[in-house]
Amino acid sequence: MPQQTDWRFCGQCHELFFDGYPDKGRCPSGGGHAAAGYNFSLPHDQGATPTTQPDWRFCGKCQAMFFDGYPDKGSCPGGGGHAAAGFNFALPHDVPAGAFTQDAWRFCGKCQAMFFDGYPDKGSCPGGGGHAAAGYDFVLPRLPAPGEGVPIDDGTELNPVDG
Ligand SMILES: [Zn+2]
Numbered sequence: 001m002p003q004q005t006d007w008r009f010c011g012q013c014h015e016l017f018f019d020g021y022p023d024k025g026r027c028p029s030g031g032g033h034a035a036a037g038y039n040f041s042l043p044h045d046q047g048a049t050p051t052t053q054p055d056w057r058f059c060g061k062c063q064a065m066f067f068d069g070y071p072d073k074g075s076c077p078g079g080g081g082h083a084a085a086g087f088n089f090a091l092p093h094d095v096p097a098g099a100f101t102q103d104a105w106r107f108c109g110k111c112q113a114m115f116f117d118g119y120p121d122k123g124s125c126p127g128g129g130g131h132a133a134a135g136y137d138f139v140l141p142r143l144p145a146p147g148e149g150v151p152i153d154d155g156t157e158l159n160p161v162d163g
Pocket residue numbers: 010011012013014015026027028029032033034
């Protein structure tokens with residue numbers, strides 16, 4: 001399946017944003033987003049299944065991942081609603097977390113961006129205050145962290161990506 005890497009957690013606003021450009025977008029906490037933690041590799045442009053939700057898009061204004069499936073495009077720190085560009089991501093939800101996935105990623109019902117809900121601090125929402133989780137529990141696939149590959153007996157490493 002086609003995937004795109006360089007999706008990262010922003011340590012300031014707790015949103016999921018695309019870190020593949022020199023421009024880091026617009027963070028609701030001010031300035032650009034600041035990458036921390038894992039490098040997520042996300043599937044796009046494939047059919048929906050009972051445990052994947054399509055219509056997750058890159059916002060060309062703030063560079064966050066947001067849900068484009070509603071007429072209301074949420075609240076963008078770049079002004080107005082988010083503006084979809086690029087791939088149509090179909091993100092896995094409500095499946096068991098594995099070795100190279102992270103759960104507790106949620107849709108914010110205020111700004112409509114994807115954010116990490118695993119901390120008591122809910123980050124900075126362009127809709128005001130912290131993000132507010134709604135809907136599915138997303139389980140995002142990620143690349144192994146440096147040095148994290150798991151050696152097995154024949155000396156090869158486990159491949160974190162199916163296929
Ligand atoms: Zn941010």
